[in-house]
Amino acid sequence: SQKIEQNSEALNIQEGKTATLTCNYTNYSPAYLQWYRQDPGRGPVFLLLIRENEKEKRKERLKVTFDTTLKQSLFHITASQPADSATYLCALDGNNAGNMLTFGGGTRLMVKP
Protein backbone atom coordinates (compact mmCIF):
# COMPACT_ATOMS: atom_id res chain seq x y z
CA SER A 1 0.00 0.00 0.00
CA GLN A 2 1.09 3.58 -0.46
CA LYS A 3 3.13 5.15 2.28
CA ILE A 4 3.94 8.77 2.92
CA GLU A 5 6.47 9.97 5.47
CA GLN A 6 7.22 13.30 7.02
CA ASN A 7 9.70 13.97 9.78
CA SER A 8 7.67 13.39 12.92
CA GLU A 9 10.12 15.34 15.05
CA ALA A 10 9.55 19.05 15.46
CA LEU A 11 11.73 21.39 13.44
CA ASN A 12 13.04 24.32 15.47
CA ILE A 13 14.59 27.25 13.62
CA GLN A 14 15.51 30.86 14.27
CA GLU A 15 13.44 33.70 12.87
CA GLY A 16 14.72 34.86 9.50
CA LYS A 17 16.16 31.48 8.52
CA THR A 18 14.80 29.17 5.84
CA ALA A 19 12.77 26.19 7.02
CA THR A 20 12.90 23.06 4.89
CA LEU A 21 10.40 20.25 5.40
CA THR A 22 10.58 16.88 3.68
CA CYS A 23 7.88 14.58 2.36
CA ASN A 24 8.83 11.12 1.05
CA TYR A 25 6.48 8.54 -0.42
CA THR A 26 6.51 4.99 -1.74
CA ASN A 27 4.26 2.66 -3.73
CA TYR A 28 2.42 5.49 -5.43
CA SER A 29 2.73 7.75 -8.44
CA PRO A 30 0.69 10.83 -7.61
CA ALA A 31 -0.31 13.24 -10.33
CA TYR A 32 -0.14 16.08 -7.78
CA LEU A 33 1.29 16.77 -4.37
CA GLN A 34 -0.31 19.23 -1.98
CA TRP A 35 0.85 21.02 1.17
CA TYR A 36 -1.39 22.16 4.01
CA ARG A 37 -0.89 24.13 7.19
CA GLN A 38 -2.64 23.17 10.42
CA ASP A 39 -2.78 25.33 13.54
CA PRO A 40 -3.66 23.79 16.95
CA GLY A 41 -7.37 23.14 17.30
CA ARG A 42 -8.14 23.96 13.67
CA GLY A 43 -8.64 22.15 10.40
CA PRO A 44 -5.88 22.05 7.76
CA VAL A 45 -5.66 24.92 5.30
CA PHE A 46 -4.39 24.51 1.75
CA LEU A 47 -1.11 26.20 0.82
CA LEU A 48 0.26 24.93 -2.48
CA LEU A 49 -0.25 22.27 -5.14
CA ILE A 50 2.44 21.04 -7.51
CA ARG A 51 1.90 18.82 -10.54
CA GLU A 52 4.02 15.81 -11.42
CA ASN A 53 5.49 17.58 -14.44
CA GLU A 54 6.47 20.66 -12.43
CA LYS A 55 9.82 20.77 -10.68
CA GLU A 56 9.15 23.81 -8.53
CA LYS A 57 6.29 26.05 -7.45
CA ARG A 58 6.48 29.34 -5.54
CA LYS A 59 4.00 31.47 -3.65
CA GLU A 60 5.31 34.50 -1.77
CA ARG A 61 7.80 33.10 0.81
CA LEU A 62 6.86 29.49 0.08
CA LYS A 63 8.56 27.15 -2.37
CA VAL A 64 7.75 23.53 -3.13
CA THR A 65 9.81 21.10 -5.17
CA PHE A 66 8.64 17.75 -6.50
CA ASP A 67 11.05 15.01 -7.60
CA THR A 68 9.09 12.05 -8.98
CA THR A 69 12.28 10.02 -9.43
CA LEU A 70 13.29 10.36 -5.78
CA LYS A 71 9.60 10.27 -4.75
CA GLN A 72 10.15 13.32 -2.62
CA SER A 73 8.81 16.83 -2.12
CA LEU A 74 10.58 19.61 -0.25
CA PHE A 75 8.69 22.54 1.27
CA HIS A 76 10.66 25.72 1.99
CA ILE A 77 9.66 28.80 3.96
CA THR A 78 12.13 31.62 3.46
CA ALA A 79 12.63 34.48 5.95
CA SER A 80 10.63 32.50 8.49
CA GLN A 81 8.57 34.29 11.14
CA PRO A 82 7.15 33.14 14.48
CA ALA A 83 3.71 33.31 12.83
CA ASP A 84 4.85 30.46 10.55
CA SER A 85 4.89 28.12 13.56
CA ALA A 86 2.37 25.36 12.82
CA THR A 87 2.16 21.77 11.63
CA TYR A 88 2.64 21.26 7.91
CA LEU A 89 1.06 18.31 6.12
CA CYS A 90 1.85 16.95 2.69
CA ALA A 91 -0.70 14.96 0.72
CA LEU A 92 -0.58 12.75 -2.37
CA ASP A 93 -3.28 13.45 -4.95
CA GLY A 94 -4.54 12.09 -8.22
CA ASN A 95 -4.24 8.74 -10.01
CA ASN A 96 -6.63 7.00 -7.62
CA ALA A 97 -10.19 5.81 -8.15
CA GLY A 98 -11.73 7.66 -5.24
CA ASN A 99 -10.52 11.24 -5.79
CA MET A 100 -8.81 10.93 -2.42
CA LEU A 101 -5.87 12.62 -0.76
CA THR A 102 -3.41 10.57 1.28
CA PHE A 103 -1.89 12.65 4.06
CA GLY A 104 1.43 12.35 5.79
CA GLY A 105 1.65 12.62 9.57
CA GLY A 106 2.84 16.22 9.45
CA THR A 107 5.89 18.08 10.70
CA ARG A 108 5.62 20.65 13.47
CA LEU A 109 7.61 23.80 12.78
CA MET A 110 8.60 26.13 15.61
CA VAL A 111 10.14 29.48 14.65
CA LYS A 112 11.83 31.21 17.54
CA PRO A 113 12.21 34.99 17.66
Add this chain to the structure above:
Amino acid sequence: NAGVTQTPKFQVLKTGQSMTLQCAQDMNHNSMYWYRQDPGMGLRLIYYSASEGTTDKGEVPNGYNVSRLNKREFSLRLESAAPSQTSVYFCASRASAAGGGDEQYFGPGTRLTVT
Protein backbone atom coordinates in the same frame (compact mmCIF):
# COMPACT_ATOMS: atom_id res chain seq x y z
CA ASN B 1 -19.78 31.75 2.23
CA ALA B 2 -19.47 29.74 5.43
CA GLY B 3 -17.32 27.09 3.69
CA VAL B 4 -17.45 23.74 5.50
CA THR B 5 -19.38 23.64 8.77
CA GLN B 6 -19.48 20.84 11.31
CA THR B 7 -21.67 20.17 14.31
CA PRO B 8 -21.20 19.61 17.15
CA LYS B 9 -17.81 21.10 18.04
CA PHE B 10 -17.41 18.92 21.13
CA GLN B 11 -19.11 15.73 22.28
CA VAL B 12 -18.68 13.28 25.13
CA LEU B 13 -20.29 9.86 24.76
CA LYS B 14 -20.46 6.79 26.91
CA THR B 15 -19.42 3.46 25.43
CA GLY B 16 -22.27 2.01 23.40
CA GLN B 17 -24.06 5.29 22.73
CA SER B 18 -24.72 6.42 19.20
CA MET B 19 -24.42 9.80 17.54
CA THR B 20 -24.30 11.52 14.17
CA LEU B 21 -21.74 14.13 13.17
CA GLN B 22 -23.11 16.64 10.70
CA CYS B 23 -21.20 18.32 7.89
CA ALA B 24 -22.36 20.80 5.28
CA GLN B 25 -20.63 22.82 2.57
CA ASP B 26 -21.98 25.79 0.64
CA MET B 27 -19.45 25.77 -2.22
CA ASN B 28 -21.35 23.41 -4.55
CA HIS B 29 -18.54 20.87 -4.23
CA ASN B 30 -18.88 17.37 -5.62
CA SER B 31 -16.61 15.38 -3.29
CA MET B 32 -16.87 15.20 0.49
CA TYR B 33 -14.73 13.35 3.04
CA TRP B 34 -14.61 12.32 6.68
CA TYR B 35 -11.24 12.00 8.43
CA ARG B 36 -10.15 11.26 11.94
CA GLN B 37 -6.95 12.70 13.41
CA ASP B 38 -5.17 11.08 16.33
CA PRO B 39 -1.85 12.13 17.88
CA GLY B 40 1.02 10.70 15.88
CA MET B 41 -1.30 9.18 13.25
CA GLY B 42 -2.03 12.08 10.95
CA LEU B 43 -5.29 12.35 9.05
CA ARG B 44 -6.89 9.01 8.20
CA LEU B 45 -9.77 8.74 5.78
CA ILE B 46 -12.90 7.08 7.16
CA TYR B 47 -15.39 7.42 4.29
CA TYR B 48 -15.75 9.59 1.24
CA SER B 49 -18.31 10.55 -1.35
CA ALA B 50 -16.93 11.45 -4.76
CA SER B 51 -20.31 12.66 -5.95
CA GLU B 52 -23.88 12.97 -4.74
CA GLY B 53 -25.40 9.52 -4.39
CA THR B 54 -22.15 7.61 -3.93
CA THR B 55 -20.18 6.71 -0.82
CA ASP B 56 -17.11 4.53 -0.36
CA LYS B 57 -14.93 3.23 2.44
CA GLY B 58 -11.62 4.82 3.21
CA GLU B 59 -8.72 3.54 5.27
CA VAL B 60 -10.51 3.12 8.65
CA PRO B 61 -14.29 2.59 8.08
CA ASN B 62 -15.03 0.04 10.80
CA GLY B 63 -17.55 1.27 13.36
CA TYR B 64 -18.83 4.09 11.16
CA ASN B 65 -21.53 4.71 8.59
CA VAL B 66 -22.15 7.68 6.35
CA SER B 67 -24.96 9.30 4.42
CA ARG B 68 -24.63 11.75 1.54
CA LEU B 69 -27.97 13.38 2.16
CA ASN B 70 -27.70 15.75 -0.80
CA LYS B 71 -24.91 17.60 -2.53
CA ARG B 72 -24.39 19.88 0.48
CA GLU B 73 -24.52 17.49 3.40
CA PHE B 74 -22.47 14.44 4.42
CA SER B 75 -23.08 12.90 7.84
CA LEU B 76 -21.02 10.40 9.83
CA ARG B 77 -22.73 8.04 12.25
CA LEU B 78 -21.27 6.07 15.13
CA GLU B 79 -23.78 3.32 15.92
CA SER B 80 -22.14 2.04 19.11
CA ALA B 81 -19.31 4.26 20.27
CA ALA B 82 -16.10 2.72 21.60
CA PRO B 83 -13.19 4.38 23.47
CA SER B 84 -11.01 3.71 20.38
CA GLN B 85 -13.19 6.21 18.52
CA THR B 86 -12.03 9.06 20.75
CA SER B 87 -10.51 11.42 18.23
CA VAL B 88 -10.87 14.69 16.35
CA TYR B 89 -13.08 14.32 13.29
CA PHE B 90 -12.73 16.55 10.25
CA CYS B 91 -15.06 16.89 7.31
CA ALA B 92 -13.66 18.18 4.02
CA SER B 93 -14.88 18.90 0.52
CA ARG B 94 -13.43 19.59 -2.91
CA ALA B 95 -14.91 20.76 -6.19
CA SER B 96 -13.69 17.88 -8.38
CA ALA B 97 -15.51 14.56 -8.62
CA ALA B 98 -12.56 12.74 -10.15
CA GLY B 99 -8.96 13.24 -11.18
CA GLY B 100 -7.86 15.40 -8.28
CA GLY B 101 -5.78 18.52 -8.81
CA ASP B 102 -7.75 20.86 -6.60
CA GLU B 103 -7.60 21.72 -2.94
CA GLN B 104 -9.65 20.30 -0.12
CA TYR B 105 -11.47 22.62 2.24
CA PHE B 106 -11.73 21.48 5.84
CA GLY B 107 -14.26 22.13 8.56
CA PRO B 108 -13.27 23.21 12.09
CA GLY B 109 -13.47 19.68 13.49
CA THR B 110 -15.46 17.79 16.13
CA ARG B 111 -13.66 16.70 19.28
CA LEU B 112 -15.20 13.44 20.42
CA THR B 113 -14.44 11.66 23.68
CA VAL B 114 -15.84 8.21 24.41
CA THR B 115 -15.66 7.12 28.05
